[in-house]
Amino acid sequence: MGNALIPVKKTLLLLLVVVCSITTGGPFLWVAALSLRTTPEILDHPYRFPLHPHFEKFVSAWTHSNYGLYFWNSTLVVVTAVVIVTLLGAMAAHGLVRYPFRGNRGVRFLILSGMMLPPQMLILSLFQIMFNMGLYNTLGGLVLVYVATQLPMTIYILESFFAHIPQDLFDAAKLDGYADFEIFWRIALPIGTPAVFTTGLLNFIMLWNEFLYAVVLLTDNSKRTLPLGIMFFMGGHQIDVGMVATGLIIAILPVLLLYTCFSETMIKGMTAGAVR
Amino acid sequence: MAVVKADRLCKEYKGHADLAVKDVSFTVADGEFMVLLGPSGCGKTSILRMIAGLEPITSGDLLLNGKRINDVPAKDRDIAMVFQSYALYPHMDVYSNLAFGLRRRGFPPAEIDRRVTATAAKLAMVPYLKRKPMALSGGQRQRVALGRAIVREPQVFLFDEPLSNLDAAARFTTRNELIKQQKELGTTTIYVTHDQVEAMTMGHRICILNHGELVQIGRPLEVYQSPADTFVARFLGNPQMNMLKGTVALNDGGAFLHVAGSSIELAAQALPELRKYAGSAVIVGVRPEDLYEHEPAALLERLVRIPARVIAVEPLGAETLLMLALPDSKEEIIARVGRQTGVRSGDTTTVALDTAALHLFDPATKVAIPYFRR
Numbered sequence: 001m002g003n004a005l006i007p008v009k010k011t012l013l014l015l016l017v018v019v020c021s022i023t024t025g026g027p028f029l030w031v032a033a034l035s036l037r038t039t040p041e042i043l044d045h046p047y048r049f050p051l052h053p054h055f056e057k058f059v060s061a062w063t064h065s066n067y068g069l070y071f072w073n074s075t076l077v078v079v080t081a082v083v084i085v086t087l088l089g090a091m092a093a094h095g096l097v098r099y100p101f102r103g104n105r106g107v108r109f110l111i112l113s114g115m116m117l118p119p120q121m122l123i124l125s126l127f128q129i130m131f132n133m134g135l136y137n138t139l140g141g142l143v144l145v146y147v148a149t150q151l152p153m154t155i156y157i158l159e160s161f162f163a164h165i166p167q168d169l170f171d172a173a174k175l176d177g178y179a180d181f182e183i184f185w186r187i188a189l190p191i192g193t194p195a196v197f198t199t200g201l202l203n204f205i206m207l208w209n210e211f212l213y214a215v216v217l218l219t220d221n222s223k224r225t226l227p228l229g230i231m232f233f234m235g236g237h238q239i240d241v242g243m244v245a246t247g248l249i250i251a252i253l254p255v256l257l258l259y260t261c262f263s264e265t266m267i268k269g270m271t272a273g274a275v276r
Numbered sequence: 277m278a279v280v281k282a283d284r285l286c287k288e289y290k291g292h293a294d295l296a297v298k299d300v301s302f303t304v305a306d307g308e309f310m311v312l313l314g315p316s317g318c319g320k321t322s323i324l325r326m327i328a329g330l331e332p333i334t335s336g337d338l339l340l341n342g343k344r345i346n347d348v349p350a351k352d353r354d355i356a357m358v359f360q361s362y363a364l365y366p367h368m369d370v371y372s373n374l375a376f377g378l379r380r381r382g383f384p385p386a387e388i389d390r391r392v393t394a395t396a397a398k399l400a401m402v403p404y405l406k407r408k409p410m411a412l413s414g415g416q417r418q419r420v421a422l423g424r425a426i427v428r429e430p431q432v433f434l435f436d437e438p439l440s441n442l443d444a445a446a447r448f449t450t451r452n453e454l455i456k457q458q459k460e461l462g463t464t465t466i467y468v469t470h471d472q473v474e475a476m477t478m479g480h481r482i483c484i485l486n487h488g489e490l491v492q493i494g495r496p497l498e499v500y501q502s503p504a505d506t507f508v509a510r511f512l513g514n515p516q517m518n519m520l521k522g523t524v525a526l527n528d529g530g531a532f533l534h535v536a537g538s539s540i541e542l543a544a545q546a547l548p549e550l551r552k553y554a555g556s557a558v559i560v561g562v563r564p565e566d567l568y569e570h571e572p573a574a575l576l577e578r579l580v581r582i583p584a585r586v587i588a589v590e591p592l593g594a595e596t597l598l599m600l601a602l603p604d605s606k607e608e609i610i611a612r613v614g615r616q617t618g619v620r621s622g623d624t625t626t627v628a629l630d631t632a633a634l635h636l637f638d639p640a641t642k643v644a645i646p647y648f649r650r
Contacts, residue, residue: 174349
């Protein structure tokens with residue numbers, strides 16, 4: 001009876017995988033096809049395969065529309081934010097796990113409550129604060145906002161990983177003569193590398209695609225990040241669909257590359273416990 | 277040269293009504309191997325962690341060479357500890373694990389290399405210096421953990437049940453290795469275990485703890501032969517000491533102990549202590565090895581034979597355990613006899629009891645009463 005059910009179960013699972021793949025991969029493949037076709041071609045036949053691919057569109061997108069500058073801005077903001085948020089998050093997670101202090105639970109709740117609020121709720125007050133502090137329309141300001149928004153999730157993931165590192169390792173390091181910060185730097189952080197790397201990668205992907213804070217807090221063209229750059233292919237009256245698609249593919253490339261190279265490490269980091 | 281003195285040490289954990297360690301005092305002499313023995317939750321690991329500096333001391337004093345070290349941080353105590361889980365740094369190879377403590381203490385690289393290599397050679401770990409802990413067997417990891425303690429040449433070694441994660445064979449060899457290393461180095465050692473075999477074979481002295489209190493301290497055989505109370509008597513020895521009901525009778529002819537249907541005449545020197553038990557019950561302890569199936573000629577005059585029914589026979593290879601029911605009192609006892617025993621389950625037999633090897637305990641306080649057979 002149980003064995004007879006296995007093929008049915010397998011078929012259902014396979015069907016689910018196929019449906020998921022089509023719904024997530026389909027739109028992406030469609031945009032990839034659009035990126036190699038011109039707008040008039042697309043308007044004639046939206047779903048056609050690019051039989052005569054226009055690779056020159058990538059060169060034109062990069063050279064004619066400040067893509068180099070947007071790319072550099074995105075890299076600067078995202079990499080800086082990811083480095084800061086990863087280090088701060090790791091320290092906070094280690095502190096919350098290893099040093100039970102009065103009010104520990106309250107602090108944890110305050111930090112994690114940051115994950116519950118939708119960004120739309122914060123945007124007005126955030127705009128006002130940034131404006132008053134002279135951080136409006138600066139890349140540094142955006143870095144700060146990115147660090148603040150990604151910190152709760154980073155702490156949440158790292159805390160559960162760090163909690164699984166045996167206390168004995170920290171005690172052994174103490175007896176070996178090391179002080180608290182050295183123990184974090186030389187024991188907790190290296191052992192937590194899989195989780196630290198995973199949160200770094202997740203944060204990179206999320207921030208690289210971030211649009212809302214960037215569009216509200218940056219107005220100067222020379223400071224725009226990639227997602228804003230793509231918006232510029234959309235004119236007031238008509239949309240250059242072909243170029244938007246090309247811009248999107250250029251923007252996605254780094255994330256795609258990172259994910260292709262490190263997807264296995266990422267999954268391992270999310271699922272593995274600490275090494276005993 | 278290191279003398280560790282615990283003076284009325286107490287440990288209280290938040291949220292627990294009872295003290296985990298209550299007024300424990302002992303002194304470990306220079307070069308001595310002291311074993312803290314007791315069941316889980318008896319406070320032995322708490323004591324060790326207080327000595328290491330990993331737990332704050334609630335009250336009492338801890339002295340190292342006469343100097344109070346209650347408030348000295350763990351990193352400055354010059355004490356090394358081997359953990360039950362080995363606690364090897366998983367991201368470092370064996371060499372770095374051994375060198376980690378020396379690097380922090382600012383030793384020059386050449387000296388670090390000399391010490392690490394010498395320690396690895398001593399523990400036969402040279403071929404594994406470049407391996408990560410994950411690639412080592414349990415016994416090898418244990419040796420690295422020991423090496424990490426040795427390489428620093430600390431004043432005191434602390435061991436927290438270091439053999440409990442090893443299989444029986446590795447446990448035997450590592451135990452002997454530890455004894456050998458400690459003897460060679462002569463470093464003062466405090467060793468925590470719940471395993472009586474480790475305690476009996478390794479320690480110069482054993483400190484037995486129960487419910488956070490020190491029950492008895494002494495040399496292994498001394499404690500085994502003269503347990504301070506029924507807890508120690510049962511805790512040491514496998515199978516446990518048999519506990520029988522006995523009564524003390526005093527009459528004109530002298531003092532007599534009635535147990536298992538036999539009457540044993542007691543010596544005059546036992547009288548002062550036994551007078552208060554006259555006519556009342558006492559607990560009589562008999563170790564399984566003090567019951568004989570065949571009477572040894574040398575002990576004949578000390579033996580009394582008691583009738584028993586065999587409930588079960590457990591041949592262990594080198595010896596056989598007999599589970600016996602005493603018909604008069606319905607008490608059950610275990611006798612350790614030779615492997616060649618002919619008795620079977622259900623048989624009625626007699627076993628000889630060595631009356632010189634009995635132990636008496638107060639039924640209320642469970643504390644030992646001096647016993648002298650005439």
